[in-house]
Amino acid sequence: MKTTTIFAIALGLGSLAACNNSPQEQTADNIEANAENVADNMEANAENTTDAMQANAENSADAVRNEGEQKADEVRNGADADGNSAN
Template structure:
């Protein structure tokens, strides 16, 4: 029971910390979350692929999705949306 309360408390703290993040940070987090879901689905498909080449292609695609999402998220975090210039300058 104590572990359940601790887990609930931790989940509450995580959700509160998300409230203080900027819209750009929230958007970046959303991009990464969606990409992780897509990559997980591709990796599941790779696990069920009938050929080694097919599995490797799906794994490579999953890696590419994650890399692209990382780039987009980093761009969202470092660029000012109003001026579209890095670091808000």
């Protein structure tokens, strides 16, 4: 949303400024605005990717913890069932 707003403002300002510019200057301004838009999108995608990677890592870590707890509980319950419990 932020990127779209910034791009719209830049495009509007570019249109106003274009009234006094040569065709070469207009072309250069358009190239610059397009490059800025692409760069902003890249940054937004990187943020989204980082958030997704962090969420996946946290989910994987939780799964490993849960599996470890389950295996430890199985060992404890097995020891209790065969009478070899330390308690």
